[in-house]
Amino acid sequence: MQRDGSNRSIWQDHAGPTYPAVSGGHYEVLIIGGGITGLTAALRLQERGKSCVVVDAHQIGFGTTGGTSAHLNTVLDTPYTEIIKQHGKDRAREVLQSARDAMAHIADNVNRYAISCDYTPCSGFLYATDDAERDELINIEGAIRELGIACEKVEEIPLPAGNTYAIKFAEQAHFHPTRYLLGLLDAYVKLGGHVIEGALVQEVTDEDHQLRVKVAGGETLSAGAVIYATHTTPGIQLMNFRVAPYRSYIQVWELAEHESYPHDLVYDMKEPFHYFRTVQQDGKFYLMVGGQDHKTAHHDNEQHNFFELEAFIKDIYSVKEKRYQWSSQFYESQDKLPFIGYYPGKSHQRELIATGFGGNGMIFGTLSGLMLTDLILTGDCRYRELYLPTRIGPLSGVRDLVVENVDVVKRFISDRFSLQKVEGLAELGRGEGRILKYDGNRIGVFKSEEGKIYAVDPVCRHAACIVKWNNTERSWDCPCHGARYGVDGVLLNGPSVAPLEKWDLETNERQSPEERTSVENTGKE
Structure with a gap:
């Protein structure tokens, strides 16, 4: 099983089946993202007779589910003292009960589908x-x-x-997350559910009361409802600024x-x-x-x-x-509770989101699957008001939101001015990546252990922040909203919907994102 980083996790040793790329079609519900949120929702909807498709930009389990510690908690990472302070005791009791519901659902799935996942x-x-x-x-x-x-x-x-x-x-409790995920996947497919891998969703539009879902390469699917099970939604949206x-x-x-x-x-x-x-x-x-x-x-x-x-x-x-x-x-939300429900700012209620799980992704991802399926099936769900994406948080939550976005603004400014001072840095070591200045242009350069050079434009394709080299996962990471790219600029995590542009160091020109070949080192170091 592949993951969104170069370091291998213990959960990746269990490979699942592969699925075809986009072939078009219409579905009652289209779920973007093949992690625990997406597959929990997909299985539950399929159990209730809905025709569903799970669409993943890479592979099932590629994202956070394959890198979690897989703790299952009712005592959450955010202490209940903080939840009570920000939301009151009644809301804190609801948070606890919602975590209990999620844990009960995981245990029920393990028993019902005989999932061998060390639960x-x-x-x-x-x-x-x-x-x-x-x-x-x-x-x-x-x-x-x-x-x-x-x-x-x-x-x-x-x-x-x-x-x-x-x-x-x-x-x-604790469990093996990818074995559990593959158990959900197996049950979902056996019930007639569809899966499409290698399909990056770039845009969702509302046309004649149907949602048109455009993926990279020009293919389009349609759906009655869309669930964004991707932490962040594609493109520049309000929700990008409400989670960090x-x-x-x-x-x-x-x-x-x-x-x-x-x-x-x-x-x-x-x-x-x-x-x-x-x-x-x-x-x-x-x-x-x-x-x-x-x-x-x-x-x-x-x-x-x-x-x-x-x-x-x-x-x-x-x-x-x-x-x-x-x-x-x-992703942490501004007030320490997830956002789960209808996509804010839409003129309809056919797009749904789940984000801001903090360090409790297995619990809140499962809870999101329960809540979002109920919203699709009945128009309502338990805990709807508690996790409402449009909620106005307490004063401390607003303060945290301001602090996060002041930081984003600082990155917009400081990154650009500091880059003007970069002349050519010291020679790049093998296995190292840096932002360099090259013939008056800034470029992100990575040199592999074999001496192969990968050069990209370090401007994030989401909101134009400057990406930073992550020297352990070997990725270009955006400090503003968390988009991540591979050494050659390929998109690993949203909210961007496009890869980084590449530089051809021989012609000193940018290459279009479609030209995904790497520039070979000529041996001159």
Whole structure:
């Protein structure tokens, strides 16, 4: 299974079937995106007799679902103290119940379709290591208890890490995300569902009460309703400015023989926090640890985050071997709750979106599948007002939105002015990418280990921000809205709907996006 980064995740070792490119046609519902949101919705709609097609720009599981830590939580990444502060206790209780509904739906799918995905109910632990963290954790403990999750103070945690205070809580779980995804896919196809891979959706228009869906290459499909299960919608839209892209880093370790693996979910109280779980592969246990979260393309050296994570884990455990490491992208909303429902600003209610899941994509992706299918089937759904995309958030949410967009404006300005100072940087090392100035033009250049040169125009095709080189996933990442491109400019993640333009270094001219061949190094270095 392929993924949107060069680092391989532990979940990619299970390949699914392949599907054809676009062949036209009309469907009652067209779902853009083949991750957990899209396939949860597609299966549920197909179960209820709707004719559906899942359209993915790459392959099923290519995006965040293939890079998640696959924690299933009712105690979410955003503490309930923060949710209560921003939205009140009644809304916080609704958030908890919606997470419970999502977890119940996952368990039901696992049982109904006999999906072998290592689904394991478990407890969760939160621990503090100093007095400030302890005080914050005590407040979180009070909120968890008040909302009705069984919770207790404990002296020991399932990690060999010291703590000043720790709690244990119920109603958590974990699973193998791509096996689960392929189980949904198999059930969906057996019910008559359609899948189209390698089809980048570029535009959706409303014509004569039908939605016309244009994909790259000029093909067009039509549908009665469209679900955007892609985190961000294509093109420049209001929703691009109501969520912000972040990256998180994960490593998988084989521990020394005398060490024991935690069979529950564990989190510390650092900022950003770390998260732990155990995974199984070929009958062996491994430790998965993640953290080091930051805004996409807002870190000088992404590889450094892996070094930091490795140092952190080696300070706690004796390790034998690192088996995997990768990073993945998620989106935070302005008020810490997802946006799920009808696409804002449309004159109809036939386009639906789901975004802003934070670090709880498996839960909120599943919840989105439930809510969006109910909206299509009945015109209403539970939690509609709670996750309404057009909601006006609390004052703190508005403040966060302003801060995020001030940052975007700063990137528009500072990137351009700083680039004017770049003359030709030091010689590019193999396996390295940089923004260079070339004959008066800025170019993004990557040199492979074999000496092959890839040159692109670093202006993002979404909102014209300047992309930044990600030195661990080997991609050009946009710091404004999270669009990501491969070394040769191919589009990896939206909201852009086009690849980066390329530079021909021999002619000093831009190539059209359709000319996707790479420029060969002549050997002059």
